[in-house]
Amino acid sequence: MALLADAARFDVDVLGTDVNPRALERARTARYAEWSTRQVPPAHMRRFARVGGALVLDAAVARKVRFDRHNLLQTPPSAPGGGGWDVILCRNVLIYFLRTVAARAIQRLAGALRPGGWLFLGASEVISKAPAGCAIGWVGSRVAIQRLPDSRLAAARKRPRVPPSGRTPPGPKDEDAIERALARL
Numbered sequence: 022m023a024l025l026a027d028a029a030r031f032d033v034d035v036l037g038t039d040v041n042p043r044a045l046e047r048a049r050t051a052r053y054a055e056w057s058t059r060q061v062p063p064a065h066m067r068r069f070a071r072v073g074g075a076l077v078l079d080a081a082v083a084r085k086v087r088f089d090r091h092n093l094l095q096t097p098p099s100a101p102g103g104g105g106w107d108v109i110l111c112r113n114v115l116i117y118f119l120r121t122v123a124a125r126a127i128q129r130l131a132g133a134l135r136p137g138g139w140l141f142l143g144a145s146e147v148i149s150k151a152p153a154g155c156a157i158g159w160v161g162s163r164v165a166i167q168r169l170p171d172s173r174l175a176a177a178r179k180r181p182r183v184p185p186s187g188r189t190p191p192g193p194k195d196e197d198a199i200e201r202a203l204a205r206l
Contacts, residue, residue: 022110023085024065024078034101038091045090051083052076093118093126097133105135105168113143120147127166128152134168141165 026033039045052075058066069076089098093114100106109130115123123146131140131152140155141163142148148164151157155166 022108023082024061024068027068027082027085028065033085035086036098037086037088038098039088040090040092042090045088048088051078051080051086053078093129094122095129097130100133100135105138106133107135107138109134109138109140111140111142111146113145115142116145116147124148124152131155131166131168136168136170138168139165140168 023033023035026035037045037048039048052072053069054075058069058076061069066076068079068082070079071077091098093111097106097109111126111130115126118126127140127142127148131154134140139160141160142165144163146164148157148166151166155168158165158167
C-alpha cells in the first residue's frame with residue numbers, strides 16, 4: 022500500500038498488523054523474496070534493491086509503514102487523528118476462523134473505518150451480510166465493505182443489502198480512486 026501511495030504521490034500512514042511477533046519483526050525489515058514480488062509491476066520494482074538473495078524496499082517508502090501486534094479478535098488499533106481508517110485490508114486470514122468469529126472480526130474492523138471508508142477482504146473470505154452501518158459492494162472484481170456515512174445509513178436500511186443479482190453498486194465518491202489503486206496491485 023505504501024508503494025502504491027508513493028507512486029500516486031499520496032501521503033499515507035500505513036499500519037501492518039499480525040498476531041505473531043516474529044512475523045512483525047520480519048516485516049519491519051522490508052526484505053522480500055523474489056516470489057513475494059512476482060506480481061509487482063515493473064514500474065514499481067525500481068523501488069527495490071537486490072541485496073544478497075532478497076529484494077529490499079527503498080527506505081523512504083518503508084518508513085511510511087509501521088507494524089504493531091494485533092489480534093483480530095480484539096478492538097483494532099485507532100487511526101492517527103482518531104477519525105477512523107480510510108482503507109483496511111484483511112486478506113485470507115478469516116478463512117481460518119469459525120464463521121461466527123469471522124463475522125465479529127469483520128464487524129470490529131468495519132467499526133474502525135471512518136464514515137465512507139472501505140474494508141477489503143481476501144478472495145477466500147466468505148461474508149453473508151454487511152456489518153451494521155455498512156454496505157457490501159464491488160470495486161472492480163473485489164468484494165468490499167463500505168462504512169456508510171450517516172446520511173446514507175438511513176437510505177441503506179430501506180433497501181436490501183444484497184439484491185437477487187448478488188451485486189450492489191459501490192459507493193459513488195471514492196470508487197474511481199480505489200479502482201485505480203487496485204488496478205495497480
